Amino acid sequence: MTTLKSFYNEKEPYILGIGFIALLILIWESTPLWLTLPRGMALFFTTPSKIAGAFYRLLINGEIEKHSYVSAVAFLVGLGLSILVGLPLGLVMGRSRTLDALLDPYVTALNATPRIVWLPLLILWFGIGIWSKIVIVFAGAVFPMLINTYVGVKNVDRVLVNVVRSFGANEWQVMKVVVLPNSLPYIIAGLRLAIGRAILGVVVGEFFGSSKGLGYMIASAATNYKVDVVFVGVAIFMGFSLILTMSVKSLESRLATWRPEATKTF
Amino acid sequence: MTTCIQAKNVGLTFRPKNREPVTALNDFSLEVGQGEFVSIVGPSGCGKSTFLNILLGLIKPDTGLMQLNGARITGPGQDRAMVFQEFGLLPWRTVLANVELGLELKGVEFSIRRHRATELINMAGLAGFENHYPHELSGGMKQRVGLARALATDPEVLLMDEPFAALDAQTRDLMQAELLQVWDRTKKTVIFVTHSIEEAAYLSDRVVIMSARPGRIKQIIKVQLPRPRDYEMRLSPEFNDLKSRIWDVLKEELIDKK
Numbered sequence: 340m341t342t343l344k345s346f347y348n349e350k351e352p353y354i355l356g357i358g359f360i361a362l363l364i365l366i367w368e369s370t371p372l373w374l375t376l377p378r379g380m381a382l383f384f385t386t387p388s389k390i391a392g393a394f395y396r397l398l399i400n401g402e403i404e405k406h407s408y409v410s411a412v413a414f415l416v417g418l419g420l421s422i423l424v425g426l427p428l429g430l431v432m433g434r435s436r437t438l439d440a441l442l443d444p445y446v447t448a449l450n451a452t453p454r455i456v457w458l459p460l461l462i463l464w465f466g467i468g469i470w471s472k473i474v475i476v477f478a479g480a481v482f483p484m485l486i487n488t489y490v491g492v493k494n495v496d497r498v499l500v501n502v503v504r505s506f507g508a509n510e511w512q513v514m515k516v517v518v519l520p521n522s523l524p525y526i527i528a529g530l531r532l533a534i535g536r537a538i539l540g541v542v543v544g545e546f547f548g549s550s551k552g553l554g555y556m557i558a559s560a561a562t563n564y565k566v567d568v569v570f571v572g573v574a575i576f577m578g579f580s581l582i583l584t585m586s587v588k589s590l591e592s593r594l595a596t597w598r599p600e601a602t603k604t605f
Numbered sequence: 606m607t608t609c610i611q612a613k614n615v616g617l618t619f620r621p622k623n624r625e626p627v628t629a630l631n632d633f634s635l636e637v638g639q640g641e642f643v644s645i646v647g648p649s650g651c652g653k654s655t656f657l658n659i660l661l662g663l664i665k666p667d668t669g670l671m672q673l674n675g676a677r678i679t680g681p682g683q684d685r686a687m688v689f690q691e692f693g694l695l696p697w698r699t700v701l702a703n704v705e706l707g708l709e710l711k712g713v714e715f716s717i718r719r720h721r722a723t724e725l726i727n728m729a730g731l732a733g734f735e736n737h738y739p740h741e742l743s744g745g746m747k748q749r750v751g752l753a754r755a756l757a758t759d760p761e762v763l764l765m766d767e768p769f770a771a772l773d774a775q776t777r778d779l780m781q782a783e784l785l786q787v788w789d790r791t792k793k794t795v796i797f798v799t800h801s802i803e804e805a806a807y808l809s810d811r812v813v814i815m816s817a818r819p820g821r822i823k824q825i826i827k828v829q830l831p832r833p834r835d836y837e838m839r840l841s842p843e844f845n846d847l848k849s850r851i852w853d854v855l856k857e858e859l860i861d862k863k
Binding site: 498499501502503504505506507508512516517520521523596597598 | 658661662663680681682683685686687689691693695696697698706707709710711738739740758
């Protein structure tokens with residue numbers, strides 16, 4: 340009894356967290372048993388077991404693999420490009436007044452515009468294939484990357500810059516030794532935002548004008564009232580986003596060993 | 606004694622946007638000999654730190670000439686190093702990596718700089734803390750890292766900008782004694798900016814007293830106390846006499862302007 344109790348005390352957050360999820364799934368699963376839905380609504384209702392069944396079916400016939408592959412490529416290429424462009428651009432804009440003045444109007448205007456308005460144009464230009472998705476993912480993710488890096492650079496500790504300059508560092512060394520490490524927490528926060536925007540870009544890009552991808556799978560299943568398939572798509576996105584968030588968190592904690600305290604983030 | 610640092614009629618006015626210009630230094634002239642320990646005291650905002658930053662090469666003066674060994678100072682150089690008031694340690698670097706900073710920027714080979722840094726860490730009494738991060742150290746230890754880092758490149762001139770101001774009184778006394786030992790061993794030229802009359806009197810060969818803004822030299826007092834100096838010396842009537850002489854000069858500046 341005591342061992343059970345101490346086991347519970349030790350793992351309380353996990354037991355409560357997982358237990359509550361299990362409880363909700365159980366209630367959801369049993370809903371048809373104690374509630375009779377009108378025919379119209381029953382059409383749009385599904386249960387966890389049916390979703391699991393649909394998931395298994397789609398996994399076996401290769402549908403999930405096919406759609407996930409297309410979505411993953413659009414996501415990774417778009418996000419990769421946004422890091423390759425946003426990070427260096429944020430660094431130089433933060434350090435150079437000239438470049439800042441030159442580029443700031445574009446960054447401000449483009450960032451203020453909802454990305455979706457470009458989609459029809461992008462589909463016209465790049466077709467309904469993967470490239471229009473890559474571009475919309477890029478357009479969504481590049482700004483949080485750029486702006487966060489920029490803010491990080493702007494917030495660099497001036498004393499530390501002077502310390503490094505006093506040892507005869509050139510601008511490149513100042514960037515490498517102080518500015519970049521000092522901006523890292525901002526850059527990581529930017530990466531988290533960028534990942535969210537990139538996933539959004541994949542979904543929206545595939546909802547409209549597409550013939551493949553998880554977003555397309557969800558949209559076409561919804562038009563055919565295949566609610567269980569819609570949930571499969573949602574669950575995959577959910578799992579994918581969770582894995583990415585946790586990876587960034589572990590990256591963050593690995594890079595932050597020098598900091599006095601870690602704060603809880605979601 | 607050969608002249609090491611020479612400041613001739615140095616003047617600097619800051620012109621911040623949307624604010625009145627501030628004259629930090631005006632007609633400031635000072636000669637410091639090789640291996641001399643000179644302290645600068647003066648009211649807040651009198652341009653003491655500005656003078657150090659010009660010497661360091663981070664700021665250029667508007668007028669006058671600042672020379673090191675007869676050559677005009679045009680920018681930072683390996684012949685000078687600063688110990689900063691709030692330590693100025695890179696928080697993401699370990700003690701070892703912080704001490705190596707100057708050597709790394711100079712392009713010194715890894716094994717050589719590691720060897721040199723380890724040597725200085727031992728000298729500073731930081732052995733065993735090589736892989737600690739600054740936030741894990743006490744104030745006194747942080748400034749030992751700051752001192753070791755400044756000494757790592759073996760500069761000719763050591764500039765110290767209120768290096769012990771952030772430390773508690775006992776640590777401060779301890780660090781002063783350690784600094785004197787280091788100075789005695791390395792024979793560096795030291796310019797030491799401080800707010801503490803006692804500290805200036807205890808450490809220096811000469812104490813430069815500056816006037817309130819715009820900063821210029823009010824008086825230079827030669828410290829006649831013998832070396833090596835020890836803590837007991839601070840209790841002697843000569844020492845107290847010296848302190849009150851410095852205080853008398855400084856007092857007028859503090860009271861007149863406020």
